[in-house]
Amino acid sequence: MTSIYFSLGLMTCIKSKLYSLVFTFSQFPTTISEERGLTVEMGKQDYEIRRGASKWTNFSGWRCLLLYINSKCILILLQFSRERVLNIGKKLYEGKTKEVYELLDSPGKVLLQSKDQITAGNAARKNHLEGKAAISNKITSCIFQLLQEAGIKTAFTRKCGETAFIAPKCEMIPIEWVCRRIATGSFLKRNPGVKEGYKFYPPKVEMFFKDDANNDPQWSQEQLIAAKFCFAGLAIGQTEVDIMSHATQAIFEILEKSWLPLNCTLVDMKIEFGVDVTTKEIVLADVIDNDSWRLWPSGDRSQQKDKQSYRDLKEVTPEGLQMVKKNFEWVAERVELLLRPESQCRVVVLMGSTSDLGHCEKIKKACGNFGIPCELRVTSAHKGPDETLRIKAEYEGDSIPTVFVAVAGRSNGLGPVMSANTAYPVISCPPLTPDWGAQDVWSSLRLPSGVGCSTVLSPEGSAQFAAQIFGLNNHLVWAKLRASILNTWISLKQSDKKIREGNL
Template identity: 75%
Template structure:
């Protein structure tokens, strides 16, 4: 990492309760986000210093943003700079807190009497709050956000932008929820903020996500909560109480690193009947790589060398790594059915169909003897996606990439429609 001197830190752009934002004098498209040792509650009605909080918060934020970025979520995060600071894209912040709730608790219960604590929202309950400390961050409706007509870095926040932030908030919550579940920890609710990248004019996840941003209940048990709510609930702030709060923050910062590690392995083995199918198989491998899946290419023919086909199968069954077999065979596809009849692992047919006989050849992949369960997917990209969906059931990092991909596809369609409508006016 570059030193502070090498970064050429310029003037302070903004200061909040728990962080400061500095410009980088020779890199106007970037900023330095410096955390503080301060902890607050109730819009700073309660405020204390907690030695080491800046480093803990920065570590948590950097790990969370790395997970989201590697999944495919667009964020302002660039890289960690020091124990207490990170570099981010310069953004004009949209003054709305997006809150997503999986479990009813806290302020939601006060605003919605009659709802019992622990009520589970499926789908997520979404709320918006206007950032206004003087008025205790009032809850806003979507209509109020649209009526405000925020204009930031050349982008006016309209219906399309609100829809993108709404959909992104859901995806971000679900990715972090899935990740925390690997640690037997329930992500109860979370608040995030978006900004407009001054260089690209894109809406990106910005600000920070640390232990001030969510409620975390190990084993789904509120009595074990590890988030800032412990500080909010203190009847008296004593040195002993602050040490307990700090230990909870450290617990989160230690475990958040584990969210970047896969909990289960998995791989895809592509079997091709001939090297003439190599281009088709390379497309499958490239798509697998985009999901973080190891992909191995092998050549074997179930018709011409069934014993070798079964030997290769046994090679990948014998090391205990969960495996998806993809059979690439045109004309008469015996490869997929033979594999499916001799392994308990999933088998996907992905035949390389040709214009001349493809309509007839595909039936050898579709019409199977009884007792065989291999699926048939014609697109190499789709075959890789299906393999990722299977492995994603036990590997949260693969699942997170799939979830982010869904979001990005939706956003691209939304933006394409917006552009088309603008051209039609």
């Protein structure tokens, strides 16, 4: 199988403007200096091109030509895929809508190839749908990328062409985990008396054993534990069941939050987990595509865009299949938007002195973990209040949502002064010392009326608090917070298991 990606860019610019253009185009850090001409830092490799020279370079499947003509630079960049030829081995699995192949040159990896096929009722209804493989692969790739960047462990490496993606090899756990916010579909049949539209708080998690012959019967946690499954050397017990249950809820909530800015209600969804054969960890696996959920624009079932529109067809006709395909395309067109934040955000750390730089760097690093840009500034509310307020006005003026973090030891005037003069949130994060910390902290705690800044002593805690503020209107930040909560819970659960088994 061959997958070739090609793009060509041509740029002409003056030295001083080359940095931003090259960075935007190639997405690699680029630096300019008078002495060395142009330095392009590509991964771990460093290519130097002096003025008046030209050079072809290769790295990771890229082909670049950089030409210097007097003071101008022409950059021609050809991009190919990292793996132009995949050495595919035997078929490991074939399902109703996908096939899984081994990759001979990539031990521990597999290729998941989607099919142009749509099914319902455990394949009791089955039709060819041209283009569905590409649609499903695009949706799955975007969703897995979103979850992976949030911090959810997923069996996804990268998209490979239009209809396939590469993933870590897993032994699949034969359970469909279903998470519901709104009661509809099969839940109503199994629970007579519950009206459609009933909302679950928190979302309701159910599990179904994958058994086509018996129509995927619902299982309890006790049944799953009693089955004594073992995959890739990992026994599935209470700890593993709890991890999958909590992960199912977290994944649903992240995707639910992600669809809301597009005015779409995620009603329910089904997912599967596997055990990574290399790491022996439970990871989200298989696919999440338009077959996996119910998605209602504006919360209106009559506008449904998911596979239910196919299930509801009384008779499958070419016109009906075309309607279903348009619904799938509608979702595929919008799923990429989930990877973009709906609003900008920024943390500005104000330090009273450069002696507090180490404390501030911890805040900046923690902000980076949440994908929040962070800027460091030096100003003193005691020694230069006019400059402090000028800096405040500078950030208020560009209308980017901002949280100020004030870092000042001894007598903290910085946080209260900022809070009294801005409508933006202000967090005091004083760098307390062992000798006077117990006394100094009161300058951040006892404040006059009209001053509403909060105080968080931990640098990481102040960044997390800022993230929680931004997460109210930024689903990508919220997703990282939700995944962090899940991963902390899983870590505690696994530590408890190890200490019970004497393996800690």
